[in-house]
Amino acid sequence: MSKKNYDSILRMARGAIEERVDYEMERVMTNILDPNTKAAQKRKITLSIELMPDEERQQIRVSVTAKSTLAPTNPVTTSLYVTGDQNGELTVVEAIPQIPGQLQMDGDEQEPPRTLKLSGAVS
Numbered sequence: 246m247s248k249k250n251y252d253s254i255l256r257m258a259r260g261a262i263e264e265r266v267d268y269e270m271e272r273v274m275t276n277i278l279d280p281n282t283k284a285a286q287k288r289k290i291t292l293s294i295e296l297m298p299d300e301e302r303q304q305i306r307v308s309v310t311a312k313s314t315l316a317p318t319n320p321v322t323t324s325l326y327v328t329g330d331q332n333g334e335l336t337v338v339e340a341i342p343q344i345p346g347q348l349q350m351d352g353d354e355q356e357p358p359r360t361l362k363l364s365g366a367v368s
Contacts, residue, residue, distance in 0.1 A: 282317065283319065289314040291311070295308040325337050325338065325340065340358070
């Protein structure tokens, strides 16, 4: 009696299913190594296999989708100050680490803070 050579569904479709899983794995690994994401957050790869037999149950159409759930990027934060300009207009200014014009440790000069333009009257 000869031994049958069985294989995995993942290797069917000329290896395309396995290739899709590997593609999502690469996306997950890139996300894990991204310093802009939380290191310890879970990532997930979901493989959906749909099987649709014909009426005679002789042929089965197989559709496979690989999907990854990645960690979102970490939030970017800043601080804003509500103040007034020299004309008494309400202004919102981004907080910066040093006084504008002051030399930083690397020798560069501190740029002035970014200011938001407010349209319309704010009460």
